[in-house]
Amino acid sequence: MTLRFSEHGTCNANAVNADEDFITLLEFYKAGQPARAYVCDDVENFTGFGHEWIACPFEITLPDDVDQQVPIGNLAVNNVPGEEVDDGYGNKRRFSQWLEQIDGGRDMKVIVRQTLRSEPFIEFEMELDLSNVAVNQNRVTAQISYSNNARNNHAVV
Numbered sequence: 001m002t003l004r005f006s007e008h009g010t011c012n013a014n015a016v017n018a019d020e021d022f023i024t025l026l027e028f029y030k031a032g033q034p035a036r037a038y039v040c041d042d043v044e045n046f047t048g049f050g051h052e053w054i055a056c057p058f059e060i061t062l063p064d065d066v067d068q069q070v071p072i073g074n075l076a077v078n079n080v081p082g083e084e085v086d087d088g089y090g091n092k093r094r095f096s097q098w099l100e101q102i103d104g105g106r107d108m109k110v111i112v113r114q115t116l117r118s119e120p121f122i123e124f125e126m127e128l129d130l131s132n133v134a135v136n137q138n139r140v141t142a143q144i145s146y147s148n149n150a151r152n153n154h155a156v157v
Contacts, residue, residue, distance in 0.1 A: 020116055022123065024060065025053050026077070027111040028130075030102050035088030037098055039077060048120040049113075054085065056095070060112065063128070063145055073128070073144040075110065079137065096135045105133030110144065 023046055028037040040046040040053035047053070057078045063071035077095060084092035099105040114124040128144040 020118055022114040023117055024058075025049075025113040025115065026058065026060075026075075027051075027113070028099075028108060029111075030108050033088060033102055035086065035098065035102060037085040037095060039095075042117070046117060048115065049122070060144075062112075062126070071146060074141070075130070075144050076139050076141045079135070079139055096140055099133065099135060099140060105130060105135070105140075105142065108133065108142075 024041045025046070025048075026037075026039045028039070029035070036051075038051045038053040039056045039058065041058055042055050045052055045055050059074075059076045061073045061075075063073040065071055079094060079096045084094055085098050086092060093101065099108070102108065108130040110128050110130055112124075112126045112128060113122050115122055128146060130142040130144060133140065133142045
């Protein structure tokens with residue numbers, strides 16, 4: 001994976017007191033399904049990259065790099081009442097209902113991106129697999145790990 005930062009992104013990443021925080025965007029999907037959910041960790045929705053990203057608090061810990069262990073991270077997304085995602089067929093559903101409709105979250109993937117609101121440019125991007133998805137009235141939690149694409153992407157000698 002090659003990281004390319006925009007000029008503004010590089011300044012923000014290197015600044016002690018940045019003018020602007022990065023926004024983390026999550027795109028949830030399942031291969032072969034038309035529905036995708038777009039969530040951002042900001043207090044207001046974000047429009048960019050051809051989509052409306054719903055403002056929704058979440059916590060993410062990227063997969064770790066511990067010797068002799070499979071890299072696993074964690075994701076917890078608040079199931080905010082009133083915020084709904086398109087199910088791909090024109091129906092609006094709460095995030096948890098959307099996951100339930102798509103096989104309970106099995107074989108789901110999430111693309112994690114970071115950008116700046118003032119200058120949308122994908123500063124960071126990583127595709128991860130979701131597993132052990134659990135849904136309750138308040139939160140959706142899951143473990144995240146490197147996608148099969150990333151695991152099978154080896155250097156050619």
